Amino acid sequence: MTYKTLENLFYADLSSDRYARHDRLLHERLTADGTVRTGIHLEHGELFACVPLNLSVASERILRKERKISNLWNSLPYVALGASIRSLVLEEVVFSNEMEGVHSTRRQIEAALESAEDAASELCGAAEKEHTPFIEFARLYLQLVDGSSRPGKPEDIRKIFDAVTKGVLDPKDRPDGKMFRLGPVVIENSRGKILHQGVSSEPEIIDLLGKMIELGNREDVPSLYAASICHFLFEYIHPFYDGNGRTGRYLLALSLNETLSQPTVLSLSRTIAENKTAYYKAFDVVERPLNGSEATPFVAMILDLIEQAQDAVLGDLVEKRVQLDDLKRAIDELDDTFTERAKDILFYAAQMHIFGAFGESTLDGVSGYLDVTKPTASRSLSNLIAAGYLEKVSARPLVCRMTETGLNLLGLE
Incomplete structure (x- = not known):
């Protein structure tokens, strides 16, 4: 049975005492033994979430899928694993930016990742202008x-915000308080209707963020529920003039990272972007006066998005695991005209083709994989x-990818 909101039940009730019935039902839900009570009071009452059967079942489905995902994920060789992580991070940053109307390409994020990984790197000129906005987010x-680890105090949230928005925030939208905004924020739709007003003062923002952090650390609240409710609360507080969406989604990922696998967590922004209408609507449902600050529908929406992300991850991993097994057999069946080093390079390059964002192999990556010097790796790549099995993408630095001939040789598309 579909869980009904208090607002839906109120309008379905045509009796003369529907207001009294609504109040009784709200009290029953709020005080039920299975209810998650936050102790945090919003405009229309204490923020809470019930635990109906459908959400308990959804939580169990998620945990079962996580076991399947983790088994597949952990079975990948380290080259495939590293390429997959990098590809997922690229996608996550791109889609999180897209949700906020910030355009970033996968190539830009890749360059930012390389810079973030190299603490000694110094960007300058055009490269700095192009990539700096995304370096901290990538990091x-x-x-x-x-x-x-999750933030332990409101100051940690400000640090995350600074990293998320570095280089992409309009100067006029910088926080003007000690840590957060001083002025009001109003969210309107395209017709000028007010959808949400953020918390009014910085002291109240700091107080509610502190309570949000405490809620996220409570051991008597199921972790998926706590992460979902905290995500709603962060966006409700709206502590910044701009950049709340990207900051909030990163905080959600950070919270879920303790319960869910890396591929699931690193697929959420894409799933949210693909379901943004339902995502934004769920915030509005909790804030409607008749729903009395009940977050159950919001938790249900987050759990549904997690499951969608899991299904996409599982489908992708199963398909690529089959390709990887076929690849291993193809490599083993290569004749003696291929040296062991050539086979190793082809196995490396094919993994990058299957799991990487761009299907490219670098000289650094190949030399590290083979545990040989760069000149030695370069000669083998040149052969x-x-x-005709590989082709150059660039000469300096040397970057290669599989050719159609090479893919056909290994039975890959």
Whole structure:
């Protein structure tokens, strides 16, 4: 049975005492044994979420799918794993930017990732202008892969915001308080209707963010529920003039990172972008007066998005796992005209073709994989290029990819 909102039940009730019935039902839901109560009071009452059967079942489905995803993920060789992580980070940053109307290409994010990974790198001139806006955001997601911890105080949220918005925020939208905004924010639709007004004062923003952090750390609240409710609360507070969306989605990923696998967490922004109408509508449902600050529908929406992300990840991993197994067999069946080093390079390049964002192999990557010097790796790559199995994407630095001949040789599309 579909879980009905209090507002829907109120309008379906045609009796003369529907207001009293509504109030009783709100009280019943709020005080039920299975209800998650936050103790955080918003405009229309205490923020809470019930745990109906359909959400309990959804939570269990998610955890079961996570086991399948983790098994597939952990079975990948390290080259495929590294390429997959990089590709997922690219997608996550691009789609999170897209949700906020910030245009970024995968090539730009790739350049930002390279810069973020190299602490000694210094961008200058045109390169700096093109890539700097995304370096800190890319670095955040690299830290997410490494297991970053959730914010412990409101100051940590400000630091995340600064990293997320560096180089892309209009100067007039910079926070003008000690940490957050001082002025009001009003969210309107295209017709000028007010959809949401953020919390009014900086002290209240700091207070609610502190309570949000406490809620995220509570051990008596299921982690998926806590992450979902905290995500709603962050966007409700709206602590900044701009950049709340990207900051909030990163905080959501950070919270879920302790429960869900990397590929699931790194697929959420794309899934949200593909379902943004339902995503934005769910915020509005919680804020409607008759719903009394019940976040159950919002939690249900987040769980549904997580499942959609999981399904996409599972489908992709199953398909690529089959390709990888076929590739291994094809490599083993190559005749003696191929040296062991040539086979190793083809296996590396084919993994990059299957799992990488651009299907490209760098000289650094190949030499590291083979554990040989760059000149040695370069000579081996040149032989495969001359034979038509690889082609150059660039000469300096040397970057290659599989040719159609090479793909046919290994039975790949």
